[in-house]
Amino acid sequence: MTRLTLRIFLAFFWVSVFPARIPAASAADAVFLINGTVVAPDRVIPNGWLAIQDGKILSITAARPDIAGARTLTTEDIIFPGFxxxxxxxxxxxxxxxxxxxxxxxxxxxxxxxxxxxxxxxxxxxxxxxxxxxxxxxxxxxxxxxxxxxxxxxxxxxxxxxxxxxxxxxxxxxxxxxxxxxxxxxxxxxxxxxxxxxxxxxxxxxxxxxxxxxxxxxxxxxxxxxxxxxxxxxxxxxxxxxxxxxxxxxxxxxxxxxxxxxxxxxxxxxxxxxxxxxxxxxxxxxxxxxxxxxxxxxxxxxxxxxxxxxxxxxxxxxxxxxxxxxxxxxxxxxxxxxxxxxxxxxxxxARIDDKVGSLAAGLRADLFLLRSDVANPFDALAGAAPQDVTLTMVDGKPVYGALGYLTALGVSDVDGVTMCGTARAINRAALPAGGFTGVTTRLSDALTAKNIRLAGLAECAEETIAKP
Ligand SMILES: [Zn+2]
Missing domain, CATH: 3.20.20.140 (Metal-dependent hydrolases)
Structure with a gap:
């Protein structure tokens, strides 16, 4: 076991055995609580809880942690670390x-x-x-x-x-x-x-x-x-x-x-x-x-x-x-x-596994949620459709997802998009170059002038992907 693995293991052991009891969060350091099937490095936790604060994973627990004032998102989805x-x-x-x-x-x-x-x-x-x-x-x-x-x-x-x-x-x-x-x-x-x-x-x-x-x-x-x-x-x-x-x-x-x-x-x-x-x-x-x-x-x-x-x-x-x-x-x-x-x-x-790449206390809260079969998370992942992704967070910030999920996490200023027929939203505060509608229009116009169609956000079911 490497020192890092040991550290992650001990952190996980601690939060699992001793449920988090954390005082009320101020607006500046708001805590997010996200509930779902958590894919942790050593096990999958059905109906588990992720607490996120200041861009990092504060705890991963089987029971809901007692954190006053936390913004809470309960789901029946699978929570994976970001790719x-x-x-x-x-x-x-x-x-x-x-x-x-x-x-x-x-x-x-x-x-x-x-x-x-x-x-x-x-x-x-x-x-x-x-x-x-x-x-x-x-x-x-x-x-x-x-x-x-x-x-x-x-x-x-x-x-x-x-x-x-x-x-x-x-x-x-x-x-x-x-x-x-x-x-x-x-x-x-x-x-x-x-x-x-x-x-x-x-x-x-x-x-x-x-x-x-x-x-x-x-x-x-x-x-x-x-x-x-x-x-x-x-x-x-x-x-x-x-x-x-x-x-x-x-x-x-x-x-x-x-x-x-x-x-x-x-x-x-x-x-x-x-x-x-x-x-x-x-x-x-x-x-x-x-x-x-x-x-x-x-x-x-x-x-x-x-x-x-x-x-x-x-x-x-x-x-x-x-x-x-x-x-x-x-x-x-x-x-x-x-x-x-x-x-x-x-x-x-890339030597960044002490920061991202898994869900563990102390690591950055880079993750996504998938609405799929929670009993078989890895098979669900390999069979997922683009519209199954319901939330993506980077550094604890909700960036993309279902409108209700973003709203539950305090994001109200959004641009709507359609992902293979399903409504999704983008957090406008996360966009570095203005609203997404304007981005899409400008790109589409520039490409149309070259006789090229702007690619969609994903390949949907009607576009058959030939696999060898
Ligand atoms: Zn290449």
């Missing part, structure tokens, strides 16, 4: 899905495809320079609506020296504004390296240098994104090693070309791995050999990659991954393992 998404290109989530004209052998092929440049790459670059804050708001709401509370991969417009301040707020941007290391932008310990080819290394030169100097807690690198038999993809793992970038603070993304020995080396280097099955199947017709990764005991997280060819958000990627695991890998990964690969595992990889 930690370590691989995404979130700004592309304003675009509809990209129907690739063919199956590719590697990422360099489709990145050179004219159809990709015309429909996504070029308009994306233009939109980032004119509508960055609207894009950032829209795509972070999409992530939050799917339970993601921490994300990586927003990048700044080319003509600004750093990412604009509007990136702070909504989800935690782990590479720009997590809120863990002070307010504002630019204090973070996570970075991105686009890839190991010279052109990608050049674009990521600052982060490559900082990573080599040990200046990051974690760097995510695209490696061997393509088919297993593709020579360009196969060579990239050795390239990563030769560059001196394979170490305990590296997480390898995709790894389609990795073979058993590569995963063994990855494990020996104490590096980690991120699996993004949907984008892999849509672009390459296959995905990484996760059975080899599991045999080699590689630490493996799950992430959606991006929405044009991957999942809209982590919730949808879990459903897809479960199907791939069942049908292509003989049930290799359970729904519970996939839940962990989306929460505590990436939190550990």
């Amino acid at each position: 930690v998404d370590l691989h995404n290109h979130p700004l592309y989530a304003v675009f509809p899905r990209w129907k690739a004209p063919r199956i590719f052998a590697n990422r360099y092929q489709w990145r050179g495809e004219p159809a990709y440049h015309q429909t996504i790459q070029t308009p994306e670059g233009e939109l980032v320079s004119t509508h960055f804050c609207d894009m950032d708001t829209y795509v972070e709401i999409k992530a939050l609506a799917g339970g993601t509370t921490s994300i990586l991969g927003i990048y700044q417009p080319a003509d600004t020296p750093t990412v604009p301040p509007c990136v702070a707020g909504l989800a935690r941007n782990l590479d720009w504004a997590s809120g863990f290391y002070g307010a504002g932008v630019g204090n973070e310990r996570l970075g991105n390296i686009l890839g190991v080819r010279p052109e990608d290394l050049k674009l990521s030169a600052v982060d490559v240098e900082r990573h080599r100097a040990g200046g990051f807690d974690l760097v995510a690198v695209h490696v061997a994104e393509g088919q297993r038999t593709d020579a360009a993809s196969q060579g990239e793992f050795s390239e990563l090693e030769a560059l001196g970038l394979l170490n305990a603070k590296t997480v390898v993304i995709h790894g389609g070309g990795l073979v058993e020995e590569d995963f063994a080396k990855l494990r020996r280097a104490e590096a980690a791995f991120i699996w993004s099955p949907r984008s892999n199947f849509e672009l390459y017709g296959q995905t990484a050999d996760i059975s080899a990764a599991v045999r080699q005991n590689v630490t493996m997280a799950l992430a959606p990659d991006w929405s044009p060819t991957g999942s809209t958000n982590m919730l949808a990627e879990i459903a897809y991954a479960k199907s791939v695991s069942d049908r292509q890998f003989a049930g290799l990964l359970s729904a519970k393992q996939l839940f962990e690969m989306a929460t505590i595992v990436p939190a550990r990889i």
Whole structure:
């Protein structure tokens, strides 16, 4: 048992045995009490209680704690920790899905495809320079609506020296504004390296240098994104090693070309791995050999990659991954393992598991509620529909959810949205760039002028998601 695990265990033991008795809260440090089936690290607590104060989880108890003046939300929902998404290109989530004209052998092929440049790459670059804050708001709401509370991969417009301040707020941007290391932008310990080819290394030169100097807690690198038999993809793992970038603070993304020995080396280097099955199947017709990764005991997280060819958000990627695991890998990964690969595992990889990634006293109150079968929370998660998410909180602040839930938690100024036919609301005070209706209208107009439709907030049931 690590010291952290012990600390969490002791905290949990304490609150479980000795019910919280806390004096009346003042308005400034209001306590939220949320009731539901709590998915804690070591057990599931039916009809349990979460007390939240000052952005943190104060206690988790089976019995209702005695806290005078607390704002209370009682539900029949499941309470999960928020997802930690370590691989995404979130700004592309304003675009509809990209129907690739063919199956590719590697990422360099489709990145050179004219159809990709015309429909996504070029308009994306233009939109980032004119509508960055609207894009950032829209795509972070999409992530939050799917339970993601921490994300990586927003990048700044080319003509600004750093990412604009509007990136702070909504989800935690782990590479720009997590809120863990002070307010504002630019204090973070996570970075991105686009890839190991010279052109990608050049674009990521600052982060490559900082990573080599040990200046990051974690760097995510695209490696061997393509088919297993593709020579360009196969060579990239050795390239990563030769560059001196394979170490305990590296997480390898995709790894389609990795073979058993590569995963063994990855494990020996104490590096980690991120699996993004949907984008892999849509672009390459296959995905990484996760059975080899599991045999080699590689630490493996799950992430959606991006929405044009991957999942809209982590919730949808879990459903897809479960199907791939069942049908292509003989049930290799359970729904519970996939839940962990989306929460505590990436939190550990990013060295933020003392802050987020699980529900335990003392950790940040980053969580979401799911209206589903409380008797089988992990299966419910893997089978969830977008409209099943009833509340998402970041740092103890309700951001998105059912109107009645937000109202119960004291949020009255909201923008209404429709999630697959179900009414949901967004807390306007959490929006960094004005109301959500205006954000949507401006983005929709800018895209329409380019003959592109603004992507919806999620893929709904009528949009059939083909799973291999
Ligand atoms: Zn990627």
